[in-house]
Amino acid sequence: VSDSARARPTTLADVAARAGVSRATASRALAGDRRISAATRASVRVAAEALDYVPNAAARSLRARRTRTLGLLLPDLGDPVHGQVAAGFELEAAERGYSVVFVAGYNLPDAERAALTLFREHGTDGIAIVSSVLEPAEAVARARSVPIVAVQPDHDGLLDDPAALPEGTLRLDDASGVEQAVGHLLGLGCRDILYLGAGSRASTRVRCRTAERVLREEADLPLRAHAVGDDAWRAPALLPAALEGALPEAVLCYDDKLALSLVDGLRQTGVRVPQDIAVVGIDDIPFAALANPRLTTVATPTHEMGRLAARALAGVLAGEDLPAARTLPVELVVRESTAPPASREGRSGRLAVAGRGR
């Protein structure tokens, strides 16, 4: 923190002076403008180097009317899934010369609105919203004609019309994931299946519906369902109670966090997975593969989804069209937490054992 360091930062004018050219020429030279002679370009570059010149982004943005900045709104940076999306987004953005402003919205509509306003202030050239609870129409309106892509949206309208997604939307093939999971359980011979949801927003309800439909169509069986709070996974001991007393043969959980927590809660009550009950998660976070038993789950390309979001925005800003809404494939990974109920004669555990399957 020396005095000289505190001095006024070097500007383009300084560089121009040192190179003996006008500011305009210096500007063009540093931009690599082919109209400037190679010799001049080189000397300007040398001067800039010597003075340790770094352009002022604010001034550039003000003049150029673009910031080379992207905004990313997501529920929570600390969440393993969203962290992964964020990492992919930042990586792709950086590779394309964009920096990223992150805002956490915690699934709060007002926080999300505030984030979009913040992006407007900062003049972000593009916006990605992950798992947003705002209706797409509102989000687009608030983006003020700045390109926006929705990643795995979670607004209520999803329930009414899942197909009506704006351009640029990126989502996981939840339906396929749930189908694969339920199909797997059915193949194992499970008939009494429960869906354990987290929260009551659209995404969990859509998954529940899909599970219900698949179970009905493929086996003419009813689905049991129960929902716990968004943070219920933090209290594993309370989770077995969500199984409604009667232990199902299998549980499909909203995500891996919940599944891993449920497995732990069950262990506390003496219920063994998969011997007494099968558990499936969704996401395939790294710890799903390290759990004991290793978790059977639906692998989702979260990092890639982040990259694709940034790539789509960079594409638009490079003059391309925003790609049509896209659904990314997911794949069931069968591990140890699921097994045929055949192996479950003499199930143990404090919970009552009662099949509700027909």
Add this chain to the structure above:
Amino acid sequence: VSDSARARPTTLADVAARAGVSRATASRALAGDRRISAATRASVRVAAEALDYVPNAAARSLRARRTRTLGLLLPDLGDPVHGQVAAGFELEAAERGYSVVFVAGYNLPDAERAALTLFREHGTDGIAIVSSVLEPAEAVARARSVPIVAVQPDHDGLLDDPAALPEGTLRLDDASGVEQAVGHLLGLGCRDILYLGAGSRASTRVRCRTAERVLREEADLPLRAHAVGDDAWRAPALLPAALEGALPEAVLCYDDKLALSLVDGLRQTGVRVPQDIAVVGIDDIPFAALANPRLTTVATPTHEMGRLAARALAGVLAGEDLPAARTLPVELVVRESTAPPASREGRSGRLAVAGRGR
């Protein structure tokens, strides 16, 4: 994306015109300047509201020479620990009216340098660097007199002079954590202890040294040590080999990721934790508590550390002094992955059983 939306955004001049005042007055009114009459302030506010005015951050920054933006440099947004730090940082920053630009540096010196240059371009008012491999002196120099705090630094100089940390540095009490962990293992009766490091940067070596010292001082025992790559935790099956053939009584791992992965790898080879070997991690990520066996680990206040970093920067920008380097307390959480070797008569497993303790 209507044409009207694409139109030039409303500026302060528009607001001023609508309110029938000058731009200067409008600016002051919106800033809540007490010299402007309450009536005028109100009418300007109404006009701004009506026109949906949002100030232009670039223009403001250019003129005001501050951006109300903070830069956060960390190794990887997708990592559970750093994600937690990032979440805390963003939360505290937002509460204090700062937005955050994130850059991932992946422990690459050049990437970290580039990030600091980026922050300079953007004129961030403050900078936090998490787990940076740059020497503090270089980081401070590159910050160009912008306040900078180092969170849990990881530069090589740490090895020579752990005490020489610049103001504002925030770090975990690694020494205490390792002491508690080793003390716990010693108390359990473990004599043959191995430290399993990740990578070869300073932080893991410091932990190794501390473990060595504690073991020597408290029990006059030698420490075995082995290091695997930064990403070795992704391949659990390969980890047991790092135990050097002879199964130690206990393993202290660089972090929870590695510990959980090791436990999984051991399970594949038929070695039971904690019956055959005790495993301790560091961090207490959420999944440490959900593992089977639940992981004994050193809990670190990662989210809080992020908050403190943002708070320190906001404090400096509000005129306070940068707080002195601070070491945050950590606490051992004893769970299921550690047990007395007494219970280990007849250890099983494919690995040779050979104590090297005296």
Add this chain to the structure above:
DNA sequence: TTGTATGCGTTATCAC
């Protein structure tokens, strides 16, 4: 190929 001049939207300095 290079230079001159202007304006981006805001805040701050001065005057009234």
Add this chain to the structure above:
DNA sequence: GTGATAACGCATACAA
């Protein structure tokens, strides 16, 4: 209490 005006640092339309 309010208004005119300058300046922040850069990119670009226009001139040469």
